Amino acid sequence: MLQCQVCHSGDIIRQPIHRCNMLPTHELPARMTATWCRCRGCGFCWIDPPPPLEALVDAYRETPADHWGSPGDRSENALPRQYGEKVARLTPLIDTARVEGTPRILDIGCFHGDFLAEFPDHWDKHGIELSRGAAEVARRQGTTVHEGDVFSVKLPESHFDMIVACDVIEHIEDQRGFIALIRRWLKPRGLVVIETGGADSLMSRIMGPRWYYLSIVEHVCAHSANSLDRLMQAQRLKPVLRERRWHSRPTSWLKPGKRVAQALVFRLGTAALERLSSVIPLPTFTEQIVTRYSPWHATRDHLFHAYRLEL
Numbered sequence: 191m192l193q194c195q196v197c198h199s200g201d202i203i204r205q206p207i208h209r210c211n212m213l214p215t216h217e218l219p220a221r222m223t224a225t226w227c228r229c230r231g232c233g234f235c236w237i238d239p240p241p242p243l244e245a246l247v248d249a250y251r252e253t254p255a256d257h258w259g260s261p262g263d264r265s266e267n268a269l270p271r272q273y274g275e276k277v278a279r280l281t282p283l284i285d286t287a288r289v290e291g292t293p294r295i296l297d298i299g300c301f302h303g304d305f306l307a308e309f310p311d312h313w314d315k316h317g318i319e320l321s322r323g324a325a326e327v328a329r330r331q332g333t334t335v336h337e338g339d340v341f342s343v344k345l346p347e348s349h350f351d352m353i354v355a356c357d358v359i360e361h362i363e364d365q366r367g368f369i370a371l372i373r374r375w376l377k378p379r380g381l382v383v384i385e386t387g388g389a390d391s392l393m394s395r396i397m398g399p400r401w402y403y404l405s406i407v408e409h410v411c412a413h414s415a416n417s418l419d420r421l422m423q424a425q426r427l428k429p430v431l432r433e434r435r436w437h438s439r440p441t442s443w444l445k446p447g448k449r450v451a452q453a454l455v456f457r458l459g460t461a462a463l464e465r466l467s468s469v470i471p472l473p474t475f476t477e478q479i480v481t482r483y484s485p486w487h488a489t490r491d492h493l494f495h496a497y498r499l500e501l
């Protein structure tokens with residue numbers, strides 16, 4: 191029986207979903223269909239079947255350093271725009287009484303090392319990264335980079351005061367194994383920071399199976415705030431910060447409203463196209479349009495949570 195890996199509920203909603211490959215690989219087809227599974231118990235969502243893991247790892251390894259933006263880019267829609275603000279929210283949460291010497295931080299999926307660069311200069315900064323090009327840039331920014339897949343990298347136990355994984359957990363199939371690994375590397379009272387798309391967000395609810403987040407082939411799951419808390423609490427990780435954030439923030443207050451309106455129109459339009467396609471065959475490009483275009487970043491559709499390891 192199909193079962194949720196977070197809460198073990200068997201009460202699962204299943205819907206067909208269209209997926210697009212934007213990674214620089216020919217191992218995966220440009221478009222594919224799968225099933226979007228959503229747990230009614232905790233809100234955790236996943237893709238069934240997941241894309242082939244080896245092809246994804248190879249694709250990440252060859253991903254050029256400018257695939258998700260240029261290093262140091264702080265322009266309007268660049269992802270790192272909020273890094274400084276996030277660091278200001280996180281550093282006061284460190285239990286300084288428990289830190290011996292220099293605080294040690296690990297960024298899983300550090301890419302250019304731009305997020306680590308915003309933490310104080312005297313911190314001991316480590317990153318895990320698959321992209322060879324991005325790892326090189328991160329090293330030049332002063333990060334000790336452990337190249338490879340998170341499950342194959344060897345790091346000492348109880349070693350880090352803070353472990354961050356921003357835009358990473360949605361790429362991982364074995365959710366429990368991933369958090370168990372983080373907990374092993376974390377010092378007691380250390381912090382784990384997770385940022386990921388919110389499956390319970392307004393945008394996800396409006397878009398349903400057309401939510402852009404699960405149409406990207408490398409995303410294999412999405413959490414609700416509830417499912418993320420449950421996953422973490424099973425490893426004695428207690429929430430200390432729970433925010434919803436824009437992935438990249440719109441620059442004026444009008445923009446979120448405008449984008450929600452676009453999303454509604456888009457959702458109604460795609461539903462009409464789907465109905466039409468069941469009556470008459472539509473050309474392939476209509477499917478590609480509806481899969482590729484989606485009003486990104488319209489609302490605070492990302493979860494930004496921090497947890498403390500309480501033993």
Ligand SMILES: [Zn+2]
Pocket residue numbers: 194195196197198199229230231232233234417
């Ligand atoms: Zn569940």
